[in-house]
Amino acid sequence: MSATQPVLWVSNLSLSRGYRALLSGLSFEVCPGELWQLVGPNGSGKTTLLRALAGLARIGVSGQIKRPPRFLYQGHAPGLKGLLTPKENLSAHPGGHLSSDEGAISDALSAVGLAGFGQVPVARLSAGQQRRVGLARLWLNESPLWLLDEPFTAIDAEGTRLLEAQLQAHCRSGGAVVFTSHKENQLGEELAVLDLCDYGPR
């Protein structure tokens, strides 16, 4: 059996925020096709860990992280320009995209339930709709690693089902996903769980 290169590799990671130590001694690997969920109570450092994995948090982070050159990160903020429409945002997004083809973008918007909103400036959409436009990127992106912070927030039951299906499809085609969520999900046994309490400050 050939060894697959891990997509994300973390060794002896310690995180602290301000003067508070959050995590220490965290080491793990994410290989292609794996679906990981970070769990832990509020304030345990899930968002900070995800930002450290994305390279956005560097102060207070010690240890080694190897990440792929292209990956997708979706944080709490939608990451969209309010004056542009969802279609314009998606076709001009700085993150790597599979295609800025009209059809693909319309399909992605339909997949998140925003089929008729392609031409409405994002600022006029509700907070939940804006988050969904941000998530539409998942239908347009083939990066090997997806880092998603609370992707299921403000998504209804139907949307949750579609999003779970998309995450599983991405993993089946060789991608990897690391996400955080407070909600119950139906992702089954393929889901690997990383409990941050196991790595709390010693």
Place this chain on the structure above:
Amino acid sequence: MNSLLFFLMVVTLFPLGLGPDPVVLGELAPGILWVVALLSALTVSGRLFSADFEDGSLEQLAVSGHPLGLCAMAEVLAHWCLSGLTLVLVSPVFALMLNMPTSAIPALMLSLAIGTLCLSLFGGIGAALTVGVRRGALLLSLLLIPLTVPVLIFGTSAVSEAALGYDSTRWLALMAALAIMGLILAPLAMAAGLRISLEN
């Protein structure tokens, strides 16, 4: 547009405040025009990255793998075209309103062109460092004013000397040196400042 309106307001108010004596106004005109350019550059810089920071576009740029310094430079230069360059084009009108000798107008335009570029670059560095800070405008002013004082002095000296009939090339050369230094160092400084601001 806002900086032009600001300029217009100041230029119409100063003669009312200082008295209509054309000689006095003509002598003070270089200083007035330059201070106004500096103040408008300061206020504009404060808003440079805040919209992108608030809506999350900045962090998407940071993880996208595109060089953050060059993206920031593109924003700064676009801002300069809208604020500084338009100021340069309209400055002869303001100079005439303040009774500045017309011989000094080319020096005025050139010094404003180079000087507003310096101010935009320094403003971009300050904005990159203060974008996430509450009441960052105050911190930004404190950071920027010492950096912008040389630009102010060189700019007013260039215009005053040209008004007196002397050659102002040496002042313009000093400002050009500052601008070149800014063009080279600002991308690095802005990228570092933006990454620090994105830490939270």
